[in-house]
Amino acid sequence: MGLSLSGWLGGIPAKMKKDAPSSSSFLPLSIPTSSRLSLLLNSSPVDPGDPRCRWSPTHCSPHFLLSQCGEEVTRAPTQQISDGARGEKGERGGMHVWEVLWCPTHRGSHAVIGVSTEHCPLQTSGYTALMGGDSQSWGWELTNNQLWHAGQALGRYTGERGVQAEEQSVSPPHPVPERVLLVLDADTGALGYVVDDCFLGMAFKDLPQGVELFPAISSVRGGAFIRLCYLNGATREPPALMALCGLSIHVSMGKERETQTDRLPLPPPLQRYILPSM
Incomplete structure (x- = not known):
């Protein structure tokens, strides 16, 4: 499943990554x-x-x-x-x-x-x-x-x-x-x-x-x-590994695919875990 997931994420075009607006002067x-x-900025x-x-x-x-x-x-x-x-x-x-x-x-x-x-x-x-x-x-x-x-x-x-x-x-x-x-x-x-x-x-x-x-x-x-x-x-405690994994998936998916978690090769509970904090 890990290889399948990596392949799906790796196929996302660069322009669909979750980046700052290209027109911004900042x-x-x-x-x-x-x-x-990053976790705070990507959390609900x-x-x-x-x-x-x-x-x-x-x-x-x-x-x-x-x-x-x-x-x-x-x-x-x-x-x-x-x-x-x-x-x-x-x-x-x-x-x-x-x-x-x-x-x-x-x-x-x-x-x-x-x-x-x-x-x-x-x-x-x-x-x-x-x-x-x-x-x-x-x-x-x-x-x-x-x-x-x-x-x-x-x-x-x-x-x-x-x-x-x-x-x-x-x-x-x-x-x-x-x-x-x-x-x-x-x-x-x-x-x-x-x-x-x-x-x-x-x-x-x-x-x-x-x-x-x-x-x-x-x-x-x-x-x-x-x-x-x-x-x-x-708090100043290190972020949980599960949260970091979720963040990595969010960034790789980009905003354009926020509602397409059902296409991920993941069990439904993991799909639901990813979706709420998008």
């Missing part, structure tokens, strides 16, 4: 993911009722209006103020992935996605990158790709690898689409992002370990609408 910037992160999301899918009603600027479900915030039109919001639940350990949906036309300047401790301020006067504006927060400004921490601009996150810094400074920033995945490795103290199915590497390292870190955003645009969804998480 594709040249992507780096390989660890097996731990947690129940939508999970509290990690909600913005906090208390850790939130009064200018952000929460939806009834708590998964969405909308910034009220306000002049000369920067406002922030945090997730209802943070994490102290493990690897975790959140999805943030933020329409590019509703961002304005200083639209930032990142993480913070519970001590980061959630409002300040003037227009600024609030997340990353102090030592208790780390953020990626979507409009110019700038990374921020402790009030310092640390350079572009998506700079072309192998390109000199002076060349990057004059090149236009990469346009960030609506969907951004926030990847927090609380075990190693690192934060990164996934855009267009491209993992761009860890943007920040040396985050405090053992401290509760929350997904966080900041905005200055009236009407900005931001949705939060917790996708999945994992």
Whole structure:
């Protein structure tokens, strides 16, 4: 059966592999993911009722209006103020992935996605990158790709690898689409992002370990609408061999064959095991 399965998978055309969109400007910037992160990105999301899918009603600027479900915030039109919001639940350990949906036309300047401790301020006067504006927060400004921490601009996150810094400074920033995945490795103290199915590497390292870190955003645009969804998480234990085998099959099949597991030369129970996490 093993040889038969290998032959079936090996016959899939390269163009049908589960890759990032070829038209994405982020594709040249992507780096390989660890097996731990790959499993999270290819697993079914947690129940939508999970509290990690909600913005906090208390850790939130009064200018952000929460939806009834708590998964969405909308910034009220306000002049000369920067406002922030945090997730209802943070994490102290493990690897975790959140999805943030933020329409590019509703961002304005200083639209930032990142993480913070519970001590980061959630409002300040003037227009600024609030997340990353102090030592208790780390953020990626979507409009110019700038990374921020402790009030310092640390350079572009998506700079072309192998390109000199002076060349990057004059090149236009990469346009960030609506969907951004926030990847927090609380075990190693690192934060990164996934855009267009491209993992761009860890943007920040040396985050405090053992401290509760929350997904966080900041905005200055009236009407900005931001949705939060917790996708999945994992402990630092090595992934199970069965899960790694399932991941290998998923990647080999590609999105175009997600519903064709019945063609695999596998017993029905194994076909059902593969299908739910596609």
